[in-house]
Amino acid sequence: MISERMEKQIQFIVTIDELKNITRQSVTIRDRRHENDAEHSWHLAMMAMILSEYAEDKNVDIFRVIKMVLIHDLVEIYAGDTYCYDEKGYEDKDEREQEAANRLFNMLPEDQAQKMMALWREFEEMETEEAAYAATLDRFQPLLLNYNTDGHTWQRPGITSAKVLKRTAVAKARVPQLYEYIERLIQSSIERGFLKP
Amino acid sequence: MISERMEKQIQFIVTIDELKNITRQSVTIRDRRHENDAEHSWHLAMMAMILSEYAEDKNVDIFRVIKMVLIHDLVEIYAGDTYCYDEKGYEDKDEREQEAANRLFNMLPEDQAQKMMALWREFEEMETEEAAYAATLDRFQPLLLNYNTDGHTWQRPGITSAKVLKRTAVAKARVPQLYEYIERLIQSSIERGFLKP
Numbered sequence: 001m002i003s004e005r006m007e008k009q010i011q012f013i014v015t016i017d018e019l020k021n022i023t024r025q026s027v028t029i030r031d032r033r034h035e036n037d038a039e040h041s042w043h044l045a046m047m048a049m050i051l052s053e054y055a056e057d058k059n060v061d062i063f064r065v066i067k068m069v070l071i072h073d074l075v076e077i078y079a080g081d082t083y084c085y086d087e088k089g090y091e092d093k094d095e096r097e098q099e100a101a102n103r104l105f106n107m108l109p110e111d112q113a114q115k116m117m118a119l120w121r122e123f124e125e126m127e128t129e130e131a132a133y134a135a136t137l138d139r140f141q142p143l144l145l146n147y148n149t150d151g152h153t154w155q156r157p158g159i160t161s162a163k164v165l166k167r168t169a170v171a172k173a174r175v176p177q178l179y180e181y182i183e184r185l186i187q188s189s190i191e192r193g194f195l196k197p
Numbered sequence: 198m199i200s201e202r203m204e205k206q207i208q209f210i211v212t213i214d215e216l217k218n219i220t221r222q223s224v225t226i227r228d229r230r231h232e233n234d235a236e237h238s239w240h241l242a243m244m245a246m247i248l249s250e251y252a253e254d255k256n257v258d259i260f261r262v263i264k265m266v267l268i269h270d271l272v273e274i275y276a277g278d279t280y281c282y283d284e285k286g287y288e289d290k291d292e293r294e295q296e297a298a299n300r301l302f303n304m305l306p307e308d309q310a311q312k313m314m315a316l317w318r319e320f321e322e323m324e325t326e327e328a329a330y331a332a333t334l335d336r337f338q339p340l341l342l343n344y345n346t347d348g349h350t351w352q353r354p355g356i357t358s359a360k361v362l363k364r365t366a367v368a369k370a371r372v373p374q375l376y377e378y379i380e381r382l383i384q385s386s387i388e389r390g391f392l393k394p
């Protein structure tokens with residue numbers, strides 16, 4: 001007997017296939033095609049595994065961080081990707097994403113919907129050590145892609161090193177060694193002409 | 198001071214961006230374009246979270262399963278994807294993949310290289326409960342994509358329901374409720390003409 005519960009779970013798994021179609025601003029290193037949210041989320045989960053020793057809090061729960069980064073962009077299936085330097089898009093981002101979260105997560109059995117909603121809210125609020133580490137990775141990954149593609153998304157008007165650095169501020173107290181790396185990467189990007197000072 | 202250790206880790210993270218270019222046989226549900234290994238690995242990690250209650254062993258370590266599915270296809274960066282029904286490709290698959298694993302994982306600091314190699318070998322050997330659950334997901338995900346794309350990859354000559362069912366045998370003892378679902382999905386695929394009996 002296949003339960004209604006399992007039917008719901010599998011319907012959710014089928015629905016989130018759509019994350020593979022949500023494209024981001026960043027481009028992949030070799031082909032320079034826009035990456036999508038599924039690829040991005042996988043890359044963050046790998047980074048969470050490999051860079052865990054740099055979290056300032058040695059008790060940070062890496063399993064929760066990984067779950068967080070795996071699901072953090074799911075709401076974009078309904079709300080779309082909002083480019084991080086798009087001020088207009090940010091005005092109603094929270095409202096659009098909360099509606100999307102309600103619609104998407106509630107496809108799951110109630111207990112799982114609640115857990116996923118809580119995990120997503122935790123990521124968004126960026127307060128716990130796990131959320132701060134996850135947010136650091138989410139800020140750092142596009143920098144790595146930009147650095148390795150001659151500053152691809154940094155070429156647009158209005159993007160400066162000050163803006164890029166400001167967006168990575170969360171790393172400073174929570175993942176300080178990585179912040180040092182980010183500063184050096186930004187400095188090197190300016191020197192190479194990938195990023196405006 | 199940025200350590201040599203961190204440089205190695207970040208170089209590894211940059212290198213594995215290439216997983217986004219390794220295409221698979223399965224196609225995404227809406228656009229029917231070939232999915233890549235990074236998207237596939239993300240999808241498996243989500244499934245591991247959502248379907249964990251169906252693992253027969255209630256003590257299965259889902260964190261280890263998730264790490265396993267995140268890294269299980271990394272060797273294909275150097276060894277390429279071998280289609281599961283390609284008998285010729287399977288002849289030297291193990292050798293090619295072991296070489297690829299040595300080359301790729303050894304980019305990491307030694308302690309992390311060893312851990313990742315062990316995790317990948319565990320997945321390949323399919324003996325522990327974690328590896329069996331991970332393998333079940335790896336077999337089930339392409340079935341879900343096929344079912345939702347009119348049996349896209351099942352249209353080639355020589356693919357029959359018996360072959361498809363045989364490949365999911367690992368699920369029977371280890372994730373029996375999911376195996377029941379798989380049997381029903383295969384039956385329905387035959388009825389709808391997506392799969393030859």
Ligand SMILES: [Ca+2]
Binds near residue numbers: 082
């Ligand atoms: Ca985002």
